[in-house]
Amino acid sequence: MVTTLEAAPFPPEQAAPKPPRRPGRTAGTVVVLGLLAFGVYSLTTLDSSWANIVSSLDNAQKVFSNMDPISLPPFGELMYLIGLTLGIVILGTVVAAAISVPVAWVSASNTTPSATLRWVGRAIGVITRSLPDVVLALAFSLAFVLGSPLPGIIAIGIHSIGMISKLFADAIEQIDDGPRLAIRAAGGSRAQEFWSGVVPQVLPSWIATVLHRFDINLRGSAILGYAGVGGLGYAMKVAFEQFPQGYGRGIGIAGVIFVLCVVVEIISSTIRRNLLGVEPRGRWFGDRAVRFVTRGRPRDGRTGNQQPIAVTVDSMTRQPWTARRIRNTAWAVGSVALVISSYWLADVDFADVNWSYMWPSIQSFWPPSTGPYTMGDFFEALLVTVQVAFAAALLSLAVSLVIGSLAARNVVPNPPVRNSFRVLLVVFRGIPELVLAILLIMITGLGNQAGVIALAVGGIGLLGKLIADSFEEVPPGPERALTATGAARGQRYLAATWPQALPSLIGNTMYLVDSNIRAATILGIVGGSGIGFYLMNASTLSTMHGQVTTLVVMMVVTVLTVEGVAAWLRRVFR
Numbered sequence: 001m002v003t004t005l006e007a008a009p010f011p012p013e014q015a016a017p018k019p020p021r022r023p024g025r026t027a028g029t030v031v032v033l034g035l036l037a038f039g040v041y042s043l044t045t046l047d048s049s050w051a052n053i054v055s056s057l058d059n060a061q062k063v064f065s066n067m068d069p070i071s072l073p074p075f076g077e078l079m080y081l082i083g084l085t086l087g088i089v090i091l092g093t094v095v096a097a098a099i100s101v102p103v104a105w106v107s108a109s110n111t112t113p114s115a116t117l118r119w120v121g122r123a124i125g126v127i128t129r130s131l132p133d134v135v136l137a138l139a140f141s142l143a144f145v146l147g148s149p150l151p152g153i154i155a156i157g158i159h160s161i162g163m164i165s166k167l168f169a170d171a172i173e174q175i176d177d178g179p180r181l182a183i184r185a186a187g188g189s190r191a192q193e194f195w196s197g198v199v200p201q202v203l204p205s206w207i208a209t210v211l212h213r214f215d216i217n218l219r220g221s222a223i224l225g226y227a228g229v230g231g232l233g234y235a236m237k238v239a240f241e242q243f244p245q246g247y248g249r250g251i252g253i254a255g256v257i258f259v260l261c262v263v264v265e266i267i268s269s270t271i272r273r274n275l276l277g278v279e280p281r282g283r284w285f286g287d288r289a290v291r292f293v294t295r296g297r298p299r300d301g302r303t304g305n306q307q308p309i310a311v312t313v314d315s316m317t318r319q320p321w322t323a324r325r326i327r328n329t330a331w332a333v334g335s336v337a338l339v340i341s342s343y344w345l346a347d348v349d350f351a352d353v354n355w356s357y358m359w360p361s362i363q364s365f366w367p368p369s370t371g372p373y374t375m376g377d378f379f380e381a382l383l384v385t386v387q388v389a390f391a392a393a394l395l396s397l398a399v400s401l402v403i404g405s406l407a408a409r410n411v412v413p414n415p416p417v418r419n420s421f422r423v424l425l426v427v428f429r430g431i432p433e434l435v436l437a438i439l440l441i442m443i444t445g446l447g448n449q450a451g452v453i454a455l456a457v458g459g460i461g462l463l464g465k466l467i468a469d470s471f472e473e474v475p476p477g478p479e480r481a482l483t484a485t486g487a488a489r490g491q492r493y494l495a496a497t498w499p500q501a502l503p504s505l506i507g508n509t510m511y512l513v514d515s516n517i518r519a520a521t522i523l524g525i526v527g528g529s530g531i532g533f534y535l536m537n538a539s540t541l542s543t544m545h546g547q548v549t550t551l552v553v554m555m556v557v558t559v560l561t562v563e564g565v566a567a568w569l570r571r572v573f574r
Contacts, residue, residue: 028572031565032506039394042387046448068248072256073235081253082260085221085231087346088149092156093214094339097206099161104168105194110180111172113190121165129162130556132521132532133220137227138539139548143361148352152229160213164206171205172198215264222257223434223522232257240438254435361545368553369546371538378534382554384448385530388523389516391452396459397509403460404467410479411471411493425468429461437523448530451523455516463512470504471497503573510566514559521555531555 072078106112107121136155144151180197188196225233232253239250370378405411407421433454440450478496487495521532531551538547 024572028569031569035390036394039390042391043394043452046384046387046391046452068245070248070252070255072252073249078256081230081232081235082256083345084149084347085218085233085257086260087342087344088152088224088229088231089156089214089217089221090339090342091346091348092153093160093210093217094342095153095157096160096164096213097210099157100165100168103161103165104172107165107169108172110175110177111190111194111198121169125162125165125169126560127162127552127556128158128160129166130518130559131159131552132518132535133159134223134227134522135535135539135548137224137229138536139361139365139545141228143354143357144352149230149346149348150350150352151227152224152231153346153348155224155227155229156217160217164209164213167209168202168206171202171209175201215261218264219257219261222254226434236435250438251435258431364543364545365549367546368550370550371544371547373534373547378531378551378554381531381534382558385517385520385532386558388448388451388455388520388530389513392455392459392516392520393463393509393513395452395456396463396512399456399460400464400467404464405471405493407464407468408471408497410474410476411489411497422468425461425464427461428457429465431457431461433458433519434522451520451530454523455519458519459512459516462515463508466508466511467501467505470501470508473504474500503570506573507566507570510562510569514562514566517555517558517562 073081103121103124105121106117107125109118112118112121133155136158137151140151140154141148175198179201180193183193183197221231222233222236225231225235225237228234236250236253236257239246239253242249403421403424407418407425409418412418412421436457437450437454440453474497478500479492482492482496520530521535523530523532531554535548535551538544538551
């Protein structure tokens, strides 16, 4: 008997189950939409309309037609200005790097002696990050001889402590606690735990952070010139004040600062390779140049003919002088020599300190006050600064999404196209916001329009790079799965790349807003409005330093609020 097997009917097609709704994500979406709406509102209410931009084109033609050709100072003077600028920036960054070590030690949760000290360390980082270096330089200049480099060195040092210590503390919290706990179990002290169990693990991160901060300080050295600090920034300020005859000289000096930044980037990549043994994997000009020059060379400094070294107790206690160790030692000695020579280049003289004015100058910052103004005036100015920051961030986001996407390897596999947009990001990033703001103010007149455009252009280089990097760092699994099903490149981008990179995109955009709030205060020195106008005026006289304290507290609260919202959004959309 033959039995016929009837196929069981397939169950009716069912829709895929929907993921449960998370209240936190819904609230986060509402907050993001609210922030975008605030950015649009700020862009429409500030004097940055397209009509104003179009009406300024005729004035721009007049400005450029009256400008002298781009020129540079005489060679000897230019070398002196470069040396003075490098000396001030190097010393300020080294001071911040040294102070950031104990601040990061007490700020990290796994090394701090107590919870109270941890809050103190974090507070020091937040406050120093929020203090604009140009305001610090103006305030300290009252206690120093006119023209002394010390106010600039101290200003750079204090302002850089916050960022270096924050990133250093974050790196400490991410270490492997095994070596540190082993030293503690063996009876080691806290100092031995830190220097033997923690520092060796975070040293590469600390050096990379210091180098990155040095790059930022060098780019910002132009601002210190407006506080009377000598160097390229001061020479550029003097040139711009002689408009239109001196504007070509000012742009030429700004170009020198840009070239210095590129050279510093190449040196930073070389140090990461030779001193830390880390192959530079970045896609900026410096990393690419180092990879091109060193391609084909052994990464560890050994030759292919070298025989393996027998591991003995003596070989473990006596490290042989290999080519790599010699090279690392040379870099270390060269770094120390550079710091010592920077002291000479900056022409530091502690006799420039007016000690009789030092303590009264410090006391002048307390108690906080509003002077002839009211808190309503300060809050209105703070609102304008926040609006400028959000409006500029919105413009940067709109352009950076396009350029950053086209600069990502997993979005655009064509190397020439991708590299072209990477170079475009370098150009945007290399334009000093202050120089662009000065040019735009001369074209458009005083107001917020110049500040919005200047910050937006500078933000494109930063945010576009972060977007491209975040797109390339997404897990490739979903993208490969969609490609295997025949999805087009645009479908893969919208369904896999974009959703995975959304948390980073939100966090990076909020970071740009945070940076814009700090940068918008600087625009007060070239005719911008907002809180920077009051802050710069209050920094020039010791009798008005109480206003500086009030304004700085308002900025700290604002920055903390933005950082808190950014951290919450990243956690919600993760």
